[in-house]
Amino acid sequence: MSVVTRFPPSPTGHLHLGGARTALFNFLFARHNKGKFILRFEDTDKERSREEYVESIKEALLWLGLNWDEGPYFQSKRLDLYQEFAKGLYEEGKAYYCECSKEELEAKKKAQMEKGLKPRYDGTCREKGLSPGPGRALRIKIPEDISEILFEDLLRGKIVFPPDEVDDFIIFRSDGTPTYQFAVVIDDITMGITHVIRGDDHISNTPKQLMIYKALGAKPPAFAHIPMVLGPDGARLSKRHGARSILEYREEGYLPQAVVNYLARLGWGYGDQEYFTLEELIEKFDLARVNLSPARFDPEKMLAFNAYWIKTLDTAEILKNLKPFLKNYPLERYSEEYLIAILEGVKPRVKTLKEMAEMIDFYLLEEIEPDENAREKYLTEKIKPLFVKLISDMDSLSFENEKKLEEEFRALAEESGVKLKELAQAVRVALTGKTISPPLFEVMKLLGKERVKRRLERALNFIT
RNA sequence: GCCCCCAUCGUCUAGUGGACUAGGAUACUGGCCUCUCACGCCAGAGACACGGGUUCGAAUCCCGUUGGGGGCGCCA
Numbered sequence: 247m248s249v250v251t252r253f254p255p256s257p258t259g260h261l262h263l264g265g266a267r268t269a270l271f272n273f274l275f276a277r278h279n280k281g282k283f284i285l286r287f288e289d290t291d292k293e294r295s296r297e298e299y300v301e302s303i304k305e306a307l308l309w310l311g312l313n314w315d316e317g318p319y320f321q322s323k324r325l326d327l328y329q330e331f332a333k334g335l336y337e338e339g340k341a342y343y344c345e346c347s348k349e350e351l352e353a354k355k356k357a358q359m360e361k362g363l364k365p366r367y368d369g370t371c372r373e374k375g376l377s378p379g380p381g382r383a384l385r386i387k388i389p390e391d392i393s394e395i396l397f398e399d400l401l402r403g404k405i406v407f408p409p410d411e412v413d414d415f416i417i418f419r420s421d422g423t424p425t426y427q428f429a430v431v432i433d434d435i436t437m438g439i440t441h442v443i444r445g446d447d448h449i450s451n452t453p454k455q456l457m458i459y460k461a462l463g464a465k466p467p468a469f470a471h472i473p474m475v476l477g478p479d480g481a482r483l484s485k486r487h488g489a490r491s492i493l494e495y496r497e498e499g500y501l502p503q504a505v506v507n508y509l510a511r512l513g514w515g516y517g518d519q520e521y522f523t524l525e526e527l528i529e530k531f532d533l534a535r536v537n538l539s540p541a542r543f544d545p546e547k548m549l550a551f552n553a554y555w556i557k558t559l560d561t562a563e564i565l566k567n568l569k570p571f572l573k574n575y576p577l578e579r580y581s582e583e584y585l586i587a588i589l590e591g592v593k594p595r596v597k598t599l600k601e602m603a604e605m606i607d608f609y610l611l612e613e614i615e616p617d618e619n620a621r622e623k624y625l626t627e628k629i630k631p632l633f634v635k636l637i638s639d640m641d642s643l644s645f646e647n648e649k650k651l652e653e654e655f656r657a658l659a660e661e662s663g664v665k666l667k668e669l670a671q672a673v674r675v676a677l678t679g680k681t682i683s684p685p686l687f688e689v690m691k692l693l694g695k696e697r698v699k700r701r702l703e704r705a706l707n708f709i710t
Numbered sequence: 711g712c713c714c715c716c717a718u719c720g721u722c723u724a725g726u727g728g729a730c731u732a733g734g735a736u737a738c739u740g741g742c743c744u745c746u747c748a749c750g751c752c753a754g755a756g757a758c759a760c761g762g763g764u765u766c767g768a769a770u771c772c773c774g775u776u777g778g779g780g781g782c783g784c785c786a
Binding site: 254255256258288290291293294344348351352355358359360361362363364365366383384399402405406407408410411413415416417418419420421423425426427429430445446447448449450451452453471473474476478480481482508511512513514515516517518519520521537538539540541542543544546547549550551553557592593594595596652655656659665666667668669670671673674680681682683684685686687 | 711712713714715716717720721722723724733734735736737744745746747748749750778779780781782783784785786
């Protein structure tokens with residue numbers, strides 16, 4: 247039997263790290279087993295579901311490289327199907343209509359909780375034999391003779407629930423829409439899902455779903471409940487830590503490779519290996535190596551992974567990802583080769599693409615505005631004569647050869663009684679406007695004689 | 711309250727009864743490299759939650775305690 251997995255987000259918010267990791271694991275498991283990965287939107291909550299979230303979730307998935315093989319399906323477009331299954335259960339006497347009001351149910355639940363009991367439906371309408379009608383919800387009729395409810399989790403082994411775990415819960419709302427519990431089961435059955443890989447917050451939902459499978463006489467899929475992703479403080483992921491949209495990370499200058507790699511390592515390990523490409527993950531991913539305990543999201547480590555992939559990936563690939571951050575520069579003036587040469591020098595110096603774009607601005611702009619503090623500190627009277635000499639000797643400098651250029655600078659510094667360090671910093675500020683930059687002689691080479699000369703001349707004005 | 715899941719450095723993890731003086735990554739500290747800042751390299755500090763068992767032997771198996779997480783919707 248070939249493997250079929252699915253990722254079923256509800257379009258009530260953006261895709262965040264937790265959801266992305268669930269999607270990733272489903273994707274990896276399917277691809278590893280040469281199976282199919284299905285995308286399905288669980289949008290039965292009409293109040294909260296929004297089209298814009300459908301789009302942003304799809305975009306985020308695609309950006310991460312998690313292409314689905316089938317779908318996206320929408321539960322909202324499959325109502326007929328759910329109704330058909332529900333009708334079947336009702337006609338077989340495996341479900342019944344209930345006319346209890348929400349208020350009544352709420353009050354009963356509260357009373358039960360106060361008595362220390364597990365809140366469960368008391369069966370008021372169970373034997374009333376009600377027919378379908380307005381304001382009536384359909385409840386599943388849980389057999390009285392069930393003993394314990396159990397299933398075999400792929401990661402955790404046998405999980406057992408006491409028989410009173412499940413009550414006659416609602417499978418179809420009085421407004422004619424299916425509840426989550428019912429829709430997932432029908433979808434998973436009809437889509438031929440073989441493996442349900444989801445957060446362990448769904449463990450306690452599983453008994454309910456198993457009762458639906460049983461009522462339908464269908465064989466449940468295999469379940470693998472993966473641990474949840476927690477915020478840095480150990481609390482559930484919320485807006486203020488990790489629950490930001492995946493797309494926000496893209497905007498902050500993260501590489502999809504880094505996010506995927508980091509996410510894969512949250513709750514999964516492969517010996518001492520830390521860095522994986524998507525292809526490698528597909529090859530090596532294995533449910534048996536998934537951890538059981540919840541993992542905290544550590545922004546610092548994800549940043550470090552991003553820095554690693556920025557300096558490791560092909561520069562052409564980096565450039566492709568960097569371009570959106572270069573909107574404000576006259577890119578058309580520069581060749582692809584030139585841009586790549588520039589990037590080589592900054593790759594090991596930045597942690598995000600955003601930082602990268604900022605660091606290379608002096609290469610792309612015609613004029614730069616040296617930082618005020620840097621100017622005061624390094625563009626001093628003392629180095630003024632050196633600048634003058636550099637400008638007049640410009641034509642004799644070995645721009646094309648970084649090593650030689652460095653020697654020439656050393657000689658100049660020595661004969662003027664200045665440390666190379668002082669000279670270099672002054673020139674760096676004049677050329678880049680910053681005290682931090684790629685190696686100076688690389689900068690000069692890439693900037694070219696003309697721009698170097700102009701910037702040194704301009705810097706002289708700042709000194710006087 | 712009831713039910714379920716989980717437990718190795720701060721964090722992510724390796725570890726599947728002897729190879730553990732518990733390994734790697736990240737973060738942190740010190741050093742080297744050096745025209746700046748990074749990268750890189752070297753070194754350091756840092757963990758098996760606790761208590762009982764089982765066993766010749768336990769981070770690894772069992773039980774309990776504690777701690778953390780999740781669920782108990784006409785949300786998903």
